[in-house]
Amino acid sequence: MNRKEEIEARLAAIRSEMEDPGADLDALTEEVRNLKEELRTINETAEKRGRLRQAVAAGEGTVTRSFAQPAAEPIFGVDTEEYRTAWLKHLQGKDLNDMEQRAYTAANGAISKLVVNDIMSVVHDHAPLMERITMVYSGSKITYYVEGTNEAATDHTENATITAANDTMTAVELTPAEIVKLVQVSDAAQQMSVPVFNTWLARMLGEAIARKINEKIITAITNAATSAGTSVDAATVQALLGSVKGEGVAILCNRKTLYTKLLPIQDNSKSSIVKFEGANNAAYVYGVEVLPDDNVADGTVLAGDMSKAVGAMGEDITVRQAYDIDTNSHKYLGVAVFDVKIGINSAFAKIAAG
Template sequence: MSITKRGKLAGIGLQFFADPSYGADRLAEIEARLAAIPAELEKEGADLDALKTEVRNLKEERKRIVDAAETRKQILNDISSGGGTVVRTLPNQQEERKLTPDTEEYRSLWLRKLQGKELSDVEQRAYTNANGAIAVMTANAIMSVVRDHAPILSRMTVIYSAVNLTYYVEGTNNEAEDHTENASITAAADTLTKIQLVPAEIVKMIQVSEAAKLMSVPAFEAWLAKTLGEAIARKINSKCITALLGSAASAGTAIDTASVQALLGSVKGEITILCNRKTLYTKLLPLQDNSKSSIVRFDGGVAIVYGVEVMPDDNVPDDTVAAGDLSKLIGAMAEDVTVRQGYDIDTNSTKYLGVAVFDVKVGLASAFAKLTAGG
């Protein structure tokens, strides 16, 4: 067989699929040729290099034919067993498999859908297959804004759940005891406090004109995340502060040095002070006495009172200072914020509804106390 003829056989795998009998015939030819080559090697003047190359090419060709036969057999088995869809590789199907909610491509199409822009057939199918689920990256962007504007979330205990649940918080915790060797040991009378959490929707609706369609996708996402995220964070802050102050015991009705000392001494754990900015600057800051000791100091813009960090929150009423262990504040929250969209024909505008699911309860009332001037 000449080198020219061998060169024409490069596409043997594809030819085999069109005509399976061709592969069997060709295999017989290859085996016959391989069997004849040893005799040629013994002839005087045999071109050893050419025969060596031919043997290598024949073996590679034989392997391609055998591999093609195995592939064809597997495909036929898949089809006969209902698995034919496994090998369908049309471009649009490959693209749809990539357009899942956690991909950048889905993020783009989801935001464009929210803007009211047209999607391609492939994009619309991907959106439908995902039931219009919010893009993971967009949900993360909104939640990032929520956490930035609701820093209390990072200090409290949060269970990520959108359904009603019961959570147990440590109540009475007796100290460990000395033990006399071989003496009986009685279990400590520790207690648990049961907390019922019933997450409910927190919603924020915004309404914008058709100008939203003119935004670029990144600009639209940034605007959406900021607007919805900040509003939801403010509501979460408000609910947390309301729950905390509602259970905090009164430690006094004045905000002076002695009262603040008593307040901080009445609670245990990793203590944080909460008040609004007005109270911080008009009530706590005047306690500073540089001639005696540094009661109030600032570290990187964070106020520290008697070594305890102050977390300013404008949901705390004026002339109120609370303190306690924020880990005893228990929240339940859905993992993601969702966004819904609707068109308002009366105003030719689009409405966007941000929805978070959240509930908060105080797990241990004794973990919090407060000062309320004049209260």
Template sequence: MKQNQSVLRGIGLQFFATPSARMGEIESRLAAIAQELEKDDADVDALERETRALKEERDTLKRSAERRRKLLEDIGSGRSGRVTRTFEDEGVESRTYGVDTPEYRSAWLRNLQGHELTVEERAAVTASAAIPTTTMNKIIARMELTPIIQAVDVTYIPGNVTYPIEKTVNGVSWVDMGTAATDSADALDAITLGAYKLIKTVEITADVMAMGIDAFETWLVARLGNKMSVAVAAAIAAGTGSNQATGLTKRGEITQTGTYTKAGMTYKDLMTILATLPTQYMANAKFAMPRAVFYSDLLGMTDSNGKPVVVADVQSPAKFNILGYPVILEDSFPKDNIVFGDLFEGYKFNFAMSPTVESDKSVAFRSGSTVYRVMALADGKPADKNGLCLFTRAGA
């Protein structure tokens, strides 16, 4: 048990090094902004937008770290991977390998490559087909690099999951002293996420067997992890809901809708989009849209004072803000669609079965190739629809 805990701590350090460094940068910059605000010539508007973007990024990093921490706890307690016992024979000590041990990882990857295994390695991977903890974490981390996946609420809960959501909620009322309050007729609704099959296969020539374990794992995570990311991002953006997740832009899912000028979005159109979202969701709101709309309609737009509405993120010039609200560019969004709102509260995506990886040589017997397959069971749907609005280009 102590060995498992030690390995988990090592995994945690490996995973949180980069986010932790970024958190430090954010805190340092926020402290610097506080000092800049004391200057008489400080650009308050620009500093306010930067502060909002930094705090949003900090909250996103915290949520991501919490999801990873919970997943690590599940793995360590055996809920996300069985502990496998090797053989016990004459003169050989009985040992136990968990999915979080280096021995299991090595045996699992060597088996996936098609190498001949020792008796001990064979016993380990035969008893459990669970993906090693470190490899799983790398695939998850790779998927979370995709902005639209990072922005929504992603969970890893086995089986079907039901989320309660607000349907009718009355406001808080003032009551005279000594007078009893009257119950309000609030109502809750719910969304249920099922388990749709998500599969990607990649055929690779026999020379992959010559790779070292670390190089093979890096290749595996990059190829299959990236493919899975693309599929999940496309489902979140435009899933049909038929044998797959329901996307943000599926007709009828988001009820707060509107249109913008056909010839090109105007500043007035942008103000309409901002005004559509209720104030309580504005603090964590983001724009999400296809790249074509951003570069053709929004980049270069100015406000009523001639100032650009799009500003590059000072911490990462490849990222942009629209009037201080982060922008997610995802080409899977249907043409001319723009979503604005609190994506984390507004969309739920659950992996009912975390990604698993298997190999098969029989399907490519003539070529001598190996087919690698990544498969997961997942589903997603818009949840708090009051926190999202959808705008499309007008037809005329």
């Protein structure tokens, strides 16, 4: 069994393992990401080898004389695999071949788009609230309008004058500011293969940036939410959920609060207030999904329409590198820009039991 077959067999095994109630989903997710990256590298190498064979076969025979000018070698753009390799090798301090150096110089050292995509993929995986709130991808100051009062449609009598509804919009001013993560690693980082270094860099920077984004979203919602009470009991939770409305209503709390505050109000003899359902065993309280996040304070339960929180983020993430001679180590700085504001405060409520 070759390495490609081993990877495919392992991926197939993981499909079964993830259904195990005791499975470590975070570890399996990381393993799948690394296996897919290795498989992609194997496939790309095989494709290049195939193209090389074709080129050699097509060139069989003897050329007696040729006046053709040699074709100019292509310069690969920032969205190509070749440039990804060149950019990462430069970041590691490795020597570039002629083709890589030309591509790097032509792009003026711009970050590889594929590396940006890898980091953003990790950010989205570890900042799930970004998928729930309204996201605008802009790195500069922007005004976004959130729907406020929305009057219902009305019946119309034929030929009668139609009066415009008094719908309102709320302006949300967003000014993305820098979120940074600095990682420092010994000179051994230079010895990593390019694919391993790519995975390591994306994970180290992406996870840290994601945690900060989630924290900022939670802080904005907590500050905007109105109080529905100070005790986590059935009546107060009912009041909490009854005070908010919208299409994207969800509950936010940390795992400690979920298991020590919300779960104890369960009364199976009357009704199933708290349920765990689905492949991921997600929690639901009175049918409303719970999004566990450890950035929420102990004893605090937030609820609201997540779409009324608006985030703005630059499309690109910057990565900078420096060598620290004093410690013989490399420093890598990831920089993203992000801001979040609440469009309508009344869309959120909270229980702060402490």
